[in-house]
Every structure is written in C-alpha cells, then in structure tokens.
Amino acid sequence: MQKPKVCLVGVGHFGKSHLQEWLKLQEHGRVEISALVAETDESESELAAQYSVPVYTSLDAQLLEKIDIVDIVTPAASQLDMIKKCLPHCFVLVEKPLVTSIDELNLLDELLSRYPNKLMLGHNYRFNPVVKILQELVMAREQLPSLVEVTMLNVSAAEVDLNPNLEYVDAFDIMDYLFGLDSTIESSHSVANTHQVSIRYGDSLHCVMNLGWHNKPSKRSIHIVYPDADISCDLFRYSIKISSDNHLETINLSHERTSLRDEMISFLDFVSSQSENLVPPDLATRPLRTALRTTPKKRTNGRPRAAIIGGGVFGTNCALEMNHFCDVSVFERHENLMEEVSFVNQWRHHSGFHYPRSYDTIQEIRSTKNDFEELYNDAVIRDNISYFCPSATGVEIPAERYLAACSSNYLSYSIEYPPAGIVDRDAISVSIKTDEGVYDFYKLRDMIERRLAAAENTNVFVGANIVDAEILPDGRKKLSIERNGEIKTEVFDYLINATYSNRNLLAKWFSFPVEKLRFDLYEMLVVRLPIEQLCVTIIDGPFTSIVGMGHDNLFLVSHIHDSVLKSQVTEDGMPPDWGEIQSNSHNMLLSASKYIPVLKQAEIVESRYATRAVNAFARDFDARPTVIRNHGFDCWSVMGGKIITCVSNAREIATTIERSLRV
Numbered sequence: 001m002q003k004p005k006v007c008l009v010g011v012g013h014f015g016k017s018h019l020q021e022w023l024k025l026q027e028h029g030r031v032e033i034s035a036l037v038a039e040t041d042e043s044e045s046e047l048a049a050q051y052s053v054p055v056y057t058s059l060d061a062q063l064l065e066k067i068d069i070v071d072i073v074t075p076a077a078s079q080l081d082m083i084k085k086c087l088p089h090c091f092v093l094v095e096k097p098l099v100t101s102i103d104e105l106n107l108l109d110e111l112l113s114r115y116p117n118k119l120m121l122g123h124n125y126r127f128n129p130v131v132k133i134l135q136e137l138v139m140a141r142e143q144l145p146s147l148v149e150v151t152m153l154n155v156s157a158a159e160v161d162l163n164p165n166l167e168y169v170d171a172f173d174i175m176d177y178l179f180g181l182d183s184t185i186e187s188s189h190s191v192a193n194t195h196q197v198s199i200r201y202g203d204s205l206h207c208v209m210n211l212g213w214h215n216k217p218s219k220r221s222i223h224i225v226y227p228d229a230d231i232s233c234d235l236f237r238y239s240i241k242i243s244s245d246n247h248l249e250t251i252n253l254s255h256e257r258t259s260l261r262d263e264m265i266s267f268l269d270f271v272s273s274q275s276e277n278l279v280p281p282d283l284a285t286r287p288l289r290t291a292l293r294t295t296p297k298k299r300t301n302g303r304p305r306a307a308i309i310g311g312g313v314f315g316t317n318c319a320l321e322m323n324h325f326c327d328v329s330v331f332e333r334h335e336n337l338m339e340e341v342s343f344v345n346q347w348r349h350h351s352g353f354h355y356p357r358s359y360d361t362i363q364e365i366r367s368t369k370n371d372f373e374e375l376y377n378d379a380v381i382r383d384n385i386s387y388f389c390p391s392a393t394g395v396e397i398p399a400e401r402y403l404a405a406c407s408s409n410y411l412s413y414s415i416e417y418p419p420a421g422i423v424d425r426d427a428i429s430v431s432i433k434t435d436e437g438v439y440d441f442y443k444l445r446d447m448i449e450r451r452l453a454a455a456e457n458t459n460v461f462v463g464a465n466i467v468d469a470e471i472l473p474d475g476r477k478k479l480s481i482e483r484n485g486e487i488k489t490e491v492f493d494y495l496i497n498a499t500y501s502n503r504n505l506l507a508k509w510f511s512f513p514v515e516k517l518r519f520d521l522y523e524m525l526v527v528r529l530p531i532e533q534l535c536v537t538i539i540d541g542p543f544t545s546i547v548g549m550g551h552d553n554l555f556l557v558s559h560i561h562d563s564v565l566k567s568q569v570t571e572d573g574m575p576p577d578w579g580e581i582q583s584n585s586h587n588m589l590l591s592a593s594k595y596i597p598v599l600k601q602a603e604i605v606e607s608r609y610a611t612r613a614v615n616a617f618a619r620d621f622d623a624r625p626t627v628i629r630n631h632g633f634d635c636w637s638v639m640g641g642k643i644i645t646c647v648s649n650a651r652e653i654a655t656t657i658e659r660s661l662r663v
C-alpha cells in the first residue's frame with residue numbers, strides 16, 4: 001500500500017490532536033486524509049471550512065470501500081459498533097477505552113479472531129518516552145520491584161459519571177507493558193470519584209493504582225519501589241528520578257509530545273508491512289479485562305470483617321471507630337490491653353511544649369486534641385503543674401528561641417519557676433508554667449475497656465498472637481492466630497496493623513516494601529520523691545524530665561541519652577531481640593540530678609523498658625508524627641507518635657474505609 005487513505009471518525013478534543021498528527025504525516029507523504037466524520041451537521045460545516053478534506057456525518061459501506069485506515073476517536077459507547085462496521089473493509093486504529101463491559105469485551109475478542117491483524121488499540125503510554133525509559137530501567141534490573149504505585153487523577157470538583165478503571169485503562173496497560181505478568185490477587189474499592197485498585201502480579205509484585213478525579217491538581221505518576229532503589233516519574237513533567245543509597249539521578253526529557261505520532265507511525269508500519277502484528281490483539285484486551293475485573297463492585301455478602309492486630313491505644317480506638325459499619329476483632333498478644341508502649345511512656349498529655357523544633361508535631365497535637373478530649377478528658381490529670389525549662393548551656397534551643405516557638409504556635413504560658421530545691425536555677429535560662437496535663441494511665445485503660453465491652457460488633461481477644469497472614473486471591477486476608485497453644489485461621493476483609501514496633505509485620509508477611517526503622521531500647525525509671533506532684537522538663541541539653549504520675553509521690557524519669565540503652569536499624573524492619581537488658585538507672589539519676597537536684601533523694605521503684613521505633617532516615621529528630629500507611633489490598637498500618645492523636649487517626653482510617661463501602 002503506497003499511501004494509505006485515512007478516515008478520522010470523531011473530531012472532538014482528542015480527535016483534533018489526532019487530526020494534527022495525520023496532517024503532519026500527510027505533509028511527509030505518508031498518508032492521504034480522505035475523510036473526516038463529524039457528529040453533527042454543524043461541526044461538519046465548521047470542519048469543511050477549516051480543512052480541505054471531505055466531511056461526513058456518518059460512516060457507511062460506500063465510504064469504507066474507498067478507505068484503507070479508519071481512526072476512531074469517539075466516546076466508548078459507540079466504538080464497538082463502529083469497529084464491527086469497519087473491520088471487514090479496512091485497518092482500524094481506535095482510542096481507548098473501547099468497551100464498557102465484559103460482554104462487550106468478549107464480543108471484541110470474537111471480532112479480533114475473525115479479522116486478525118487489522119486492529120490496533122491506541123496504546124499511547126507504550127509510546128510515551130518516559131514509559132519507554134522506565135521499561136529499559138525495569139528490564140535492566142534482575143529483581144522485580146516490591147511495589148508500583150500508579151496515580152492517574154484529573155481535577156474535578158463535581159461528580160463524574162465515568163468508570164475510572166476504563167478511563168485510565170492506560171494504568172493497566174503500563175503495568176502490562178513494563179512487567180508482562182498475570183495478576184494473581186485483585187482487590188479494589190472506590191472513594192468518591194476515585195478508585196483504589198490493588199493488584200498482585202505474579203508471586204510478589206504489588207501494584208496500587210489511584211485512578212479518577214479529585215479536587216486537587218491533576219497528577220500522572222509512577223513510583224517503583226525496589227528494596228535498594230526507588231524510581232519515580234512524573235508523566236506530566238516528563239521527568240524520572242532514580243534514588244538509591246546516597247545517590248540521586250534525574251532524567252528530564254523533552255516536553256515535546258511525540259507519543260501519539262510514534263503510535264501512528266508504528267500503526268502505519270504495521271499496515272504497510274502487514275507481516276508483523278506490532279500490537280497483538282490480546283495486548284489490546286488484556287489490560288481492558290483486568291480493568292473491568294477490578295472495577296469496584298457493591299458488597300453483597302453482608303457486613304465486612306476487620307481484624308486489628310495490636311490492643312494498644314491505637315488498635316483499640318480503631319476498633320471503636322470502625323464497629324458501626326463492620327464486625328471488628330482485636331487481637332492482642334498479651335493477657336491485658338495496652339501493656340507495651342501505651343503503658344511504658346512518659347504519660348504526657350502533650351500540648352506541644354515538648355516539640356520546639358517540630359512545628360508540624362505541635363500542629364498535629366493541636367488539631368487532634370478535641371477528638372481525644374471529647375472521649376477521654378476524665379483520664380487527664382490537670383492539677384500536676386508542668387514546667388518547661390530551657391537549659392542554660394544548650395545551644396540549639398536557647399530561651400529566646402524556645403519562647404518564640406511557643407508563641408508562634410499559640411501555646412500559652414507564664415514565666416514561673418518550680419518550687420525551690422527542685423531545679424537548679426543556674427542550670428536553666430528560664431522556666432515557664434504551662435497547661436500540659438498527664439494521663440492517668442489506669443483510668444484511660446479502664447475507659448477504653450469499658451467502651452469496648454459496651455460496643456456492638458466488637459470482639460477483643462487477648463493472649464492472641466498473630467503469627468502469620470496471607471492475602472487470598474480474592475483480596476481477603478487469612479490470619480493465623482496463636483492462642484492457648486493452638487493455631488487457628490480466620491479470614492477478614494480489612495486488616496489494620498496497630499502494633500507500633502511491629503509496623504513492618506505486613507511487609508514481612510505480604511512482601512510489601514519494608515519501611516526502614518530505627519529501634520531504641522528505652523529505659524523509663526519510676527521513682528518516689530519527697531515532693532508534691534508536678535512535671536519538669538529540661539529543654540535542650542539532656543532533655544531530662546520528671547513527670548508526676550498523679551499518685552503516691554511517684555514520678556517517671558527519663559534522659560535523652562542515658563535512657564537509650566541500645567539502638568539499631570534492622571535490615572528487615574522488625575524490632576531486634578535485645579537479649580539481656582541491663583539498667584542504666586544509676587547514670588540516669590546522676591545526669592538528671594545536675595538539672596533536677598531533688599532526684600538525689602529519689603527512691604527507685606522500678607525500671608520499665610520500651611522499644612521505641614522511629615523512621616531511620618528522619619532528619620527532624622524532634623518530630624513524632626503518627627504515620628498511617630494505606631498499603632492497598634485493604635491493609636493499613638498505623639504507627640502512633642503520640643497518644644493524643646489516637647482518636648483522630650482512628651477516625652481517619654475508619655472514614656476512608658466506610659466511604660469505600662458506599663460504591
């Protein structure tokens with residue numbers, strides 16, 4: 001075929017882009033544009049005036065006889081009929097999505113087998129320069145990544161009546177192009193105008209897609225996570241960033257949009273040679289089939305079931321926020337709830353005075369305070385006055401900077417000192433009296449336990465250790481529960497990992513990417529002091545403190561250096577086995593009493609030990625954010641930074657899940 005005759009059907013927004021490219025190809029002598037088919041008489045006359053090409057309002061057999069190629073750029077609903085009409089006569093290039101249901105897809109498959117090598121589905125992103133480079137990068141690696149996140153979101157404040165899976169079928173096509181693997185596990189849900197689709201390809205490659213419309217700027221991105229590297233690309237900016245240990249490389253490509261032209265040239269090569277099927281039919285239909293299969297469906301099998309691993313303050317509050325729309329089971333390995341970090345901590349009901357170097361943390365405290373106090377105000381002791389005193393020798397947060405940080409964050413205080421003999425005034429530069437409270441731990445736990453006991457649809461299993469889990473092909477999660485020496489399995493729709501230091505449990509079980517954590521073995525000293533209840537925190541320098549526990553002259557003592565007995569970043573992100581623990585109480589008291597001399601009179605009651613977990617790469621050492629991770633596959637992890645955020649964070653998870661149930 002010398003110069004194929006082209007007919008373009010549909011000259012709307014996308015159709016015009018196609019027309020521009022056909023005109024360029026015509027200029028280069030590759031094709032002859034023989035017809036345009038417009039939807040209405042009005043657009044017919046407009047187009048006829050603008051381009052010297054015959055314009056029609058319908059596609060009939062007479063016209064098709066004169067044509068070699070039909071390029072269909074019309075809405076999905078009309079595409080299949082059009083293809084049926086064209087295939088007996090000519091080659092067809094058609095823009096996605098092409099079908100709207102599995103029945104239509106089966107019909108398309110049948111047509112493709114009857115007229116092989118005649119249709120190419122627009123595979124725009126296969127010709128996208130960024131995606132092409134991405135494929136080279138992926139092929140060059142021996143290992144598969146553990147996670148790929150594909151985001152295709154357009155801006156829209158209004159409700160959109162389209163299926164994001166089909167509108168953004170490119171996401172499925174890109175995955176097919178990059179990895180060519182079959183999907184083995186699929187789960188999906190929708191929230192407002194977006195779909196979150198989770199797919200496991202092959203044995204271990206997880207992909208989470210966010211597709212649809214939101215009221216933020218449009219976004220097209222692909223993020224590929226390998227154990228030792230990260231590749232992220234912005235398809236709007238034509239840029240790729242590759243980061244691995246201590247190394248960052250950026251590739252910026254030309255913004256000239258060539259993918260459509262490349263696609264058309266490739267189609268023309270295919271038409272003229274007729275020998276090779278450049279884009280075989282199953283490549284057209286495979287991504288469509290996955291997109292249709294993973295379109296979220298309305299639940300038909302009753303209330304969903306959620307499992308929460310971890311009966312600390314975060315897990316229990318997640319249960320209490322979720323039980324009105326699902327049946328919840330909380331699994332706690334100890335015989336009592338809240339025995340780990342929810343107990344072994346400083347019991348501060350934070351106001352923000354602790355975080356002069358992390359304004360984000362202060363804001364998080366301020367924004368979550370009301371939710372917490374609405375439920376647990378009675379568990380907060382407020383008549384324990386809390387003093388904060390910048391160290392006289394600290395260089396990072398001198399008094400002026402500290403007071404400025406408090407004022408900038410609207411933290412109210414007065415300049416007042418603790419009673420004589422408690423703090424060495426020469427060792428501090430100023431002292432402020434604040435409104436910060438202290439938790440009555442036992443009251444807090446009692447309130448939570450009462451709420452759980454009264455809650456419907458909620459089962460709490462103590463002494464229940466979750467030892468393993470697996471995602472089933474339908475996306476549900478099967479847990480292995482060890483209790484009373486027996487192991488049983490149970491299946492759940494949603495899984496929340498609220499285990500704090502075991503935050504990487506899901507990564508371990510499901511091969512999700514591991515989050516690098518630094519674990520500190522932390523010693524908290526309980527002492528008896530001959531003074532009234534109060535709290536004193538030395539800011540900067542040793543960050544040492546005494547926190548009145550509300551009764552029996554008991555105080556919690558900690559020290560920024562001497563409380564940390566061991567520290568380790570583990571390869572698998574799981575907490576280390578600390579082995580035998582040796583107390584450092586003597587040095588703690590010695591160092592702390594330089595600032596708080598009353599500690600020389602301390603009677604040691606006990607040492608409590610906790611494993612503190614923080615992001616291994618966090619640059620902001622003061623920040624203690626609560627981090628919620630939505631892994632996809634209806635799995636979440638939460639690592640609580642401060643107790644005060646537990647209600648708001650539980651509500652955030654619950655709201656997202658509940659909204660996803662309203663498909």
Ligand SMILES: Cc1cc2nc3c(=O)[nH]c(=O)nc-3n(C[C@H](O)[C@H](O)[C@H](O)COP(=O)(O)OP(=O)(O)OC[C@H]3O[C@@H](n4cnc5c(N)ncnc54)[C@H](O)[C@@H]3O)c2cc1C
Binds near residue numbers: 641
């Ligand atoms: C040293 C230190 C001091 C702190 N001081 C304060 C403070 O003063 N004020 C404040 O607000 N916050 C403070 N925090 C932070 C606060 O303690 C935590 O944010 C909060 O307690 C975390 O609660 P959680 O429910 O996530 O974790 P946890 O209370 O640790 O609960 C997790 C639960 O998961 C269970 N679990 C783990 N694995 C499994 C499994 N496989 N199967 C079943 N159960 C499992 C554990 O047994 C545990 O009970 C401090 C933290 C540390 C480390």
